[in-house]
Amino acid sequence: MALPRSARSSRYVDTAGPAAYLGAAGPVREPHAMSEAERVLPSVLCFDEFELDLEAGQLRRRGVRIGLRDKCFRALALLVEHPGRAVTREELRRCLWPDDVFVDFENNLNTTIGRLREALGDAAERPRFIETLPKHGYRFIGTVSKEPLSPRTLSARERRRWRPAAGREVPGTPWVLEEKLGAGGFGEVWLGRHRRLKEPRVFKFCLREDRLGALKREMTLFRIWRTRCGDHPHLVRLLGVNLERPPHYLEEEYVAGRDLRTWCAAQGGIAAVPVELRLELMAQAADGLAAAHEAGILHRDIKPGNILIGGPRPGAEAGTTAGAEPERGAAVTGPRTPGAGYGRPIARLTDFGVGHVISAEALAGITATGLTTRHGPGSAVVPGTQAYLAPEVLMGQPATVQSDLYSMGVVLYQLLVADFAQPVTTDWARAVPDAVLREDLQRCFAGRPEERFASARELSAHLRSISARRHARAAAARASFERGAAPVASLAVLPFVNLSADPDNEFLSDGLA
Structure with missing residues (x-):
């Protein structure tokens, strides 16, 4: 009607x-x-x-x-x-x-x-x-x-030739681009703002038709985990898509903060960030990774640049779930950079552009994008940033949950040694004096994937129990020492033979207790 x-x-x-x-x-x-x-x-x-x-x-x-x-x-x-x-x-x-x-x-x-x-x-x-x-x-x-809605409709030719620029309106939307946030092989990432409401949004533009698959992949993976798990406080939300006609883009939640590397620099360097906070941020990132894994999705490109540090979503504390189905016009904001005193830091995992599905069940009914579910052994395609990739992935083996955990371990190690340029070498343990943290890193870096943490959820739990595990280790050490140095209630002396000619020494041949 x-x-x-x-x-x-x-x-x-x-x-x-x-x-x-x-x-x-x-x-x-x-x-x-x-x-x-x-x-x-x-x-x-x-x-x-x-x-x-x-x-x-x-x-x-x-x-x-x-x-x-x-x-x-x-x-x-x-x-x-x-x-x-x-x-x-x-x-x-x-x-x-x-x-x-x-x-x-x-x-x-x-x-x-x-x-x-x-x-x-x-x-x-x-x-x-x-x-x-x-x-x-x-x-x-x-x-x-x-x-x-829009002052005019762009022609098909104008849409193909359109390129993002500061002050330019995203075609057919009330969003105006403000600032270029980054660029990659697929295109550019921009911060946009609603003309009237002044709300921010992140636009990820694909400017090359041959790289459109990365946007389709990320959109599909988001829909999978949203269908299976709902929204998650430690995963950046996808709020809208335009894959039908140029310019192609994804619209993502704006995290009012910075990536982990930049955020640490703004605090005065990694060393200026309390170790407890570094561990909590990594535990939060592991929570987000666990949600993706439980939805049947691998990330495959975990690195400091893909961990965003911001504040809680408006109207919700971390740990709650809220959100909307991706649609045009959606926008999410948050507090300003936490390091500047605008809220407690929250870590969110982002950029699933090279991720893939490990669960055929998860992919059921969402295959219209032509998503490839996994790379097999010997594949020439090795997605991700090599410094953070597990050895087996570099050798051409398929990515797994444990290879994502290896990458998470690399970021954790760099945070602990306060150097994002530090690679994981054979003598990495020398730079980590804390025995409890060494144990966790050893499990992340195990040469055999099956010897690593079983899940990101387990890694997160370990990171949040560091203090308790330290106390338990110290208590065990004290108990062991006290058992070895307990007071002596009595002393037994075995009898000797008096080989001297002096009878006054005869008492030494008697046993004493």
Whole structure:
């Protein structure tokens, strides 16, 4: 059923199908058949922290999509398009249910409005947005503004030639690029900001068609672990994708912080970071890796640059799960750099661009991207940064959970010796005076993968129990020493033979006790 957009326009948004499209009264036309003037007309209706995207059929709060049932969306659109005006129950009935559909209208409408209020965080008793008019209908009492979705639509040629630059708008979105964060073989990573809400977002652009597989891989892996495990506080979230037409990109959660190497430098160097904090950050990264492994995913490129240090997600402490299905318009922010005193540091594992699936079950139903599940022995492709790769991977063997743990051990070792340039050599143990930490590193670096930690969860538990294990080791050493030096209750002297001619020494031949 079509929803009238306003009394001033005959155009409407149809959200009945799986994808919303812009229609017009009379024969339906696809968007590409409309004139340039018509393409400027679609708008986002904004109120408070919300955006009602009539073209996309989405409701977003601070850029994050809120799931709404179709009838809830239609009812909200009708109310928001007429702020301050009473919308009768009969108008809502005609909008939501065709005349030839027989339903329990009163109960269904009450349920629809109730779900809508729940999504908006509204209440009938003290309404912020939807006011009940007894025996009449409802009225939207919030302040509504309109904002064009995009000033114009780029042609296919313009899209192919488009390149990211500071101040440039991401095509078809309200996001403006601010700062280049990095570059790689696939393309560039940029920080973007919402034109109106000023929320930040990270865009990972693929500027080479032949490297598009890396974005597809990362998107697929995210969907796998989200399906199996939900969001995780120590994994960077993927919030949106555009793989259909240029420019291709992933939209990721913005972690208000820095990668581990840069973050340590900002603290005055690794040595200036307390050892206990270094261990906790690595334990958090191991928690994120454990979540990926438990979803059947290997990372294969663990290094300081892929561990981001930031603050807790807004509205949630570390250890909680929250998030949204990847959609355009989503944005997540956090406190500023923790090292500068803006919150306790939280480590998040990022960049699964070279990761792969080790579980056929995990991949079931998500193979449309053509994801390769593993590299076999002898493969010429050795993904990852070589200084952090396990020996067996460098020899062409397939990556495993234990090879990821070897890489985690390398980062841990470099943190302990306060030098990210220090490789793991045969005499690495000399630089680690702590016997308990040496034991953990020995398990990470074991030549035989099966002798390493069984899981990242086990490594995390070991790192968090360092203090207790030190105390236990010290107590055991004290107990051992005390057993060896216990006070003597009595002393036995065996009898001697008096070989002297002096009878006064005869007592020595008697046993003493």
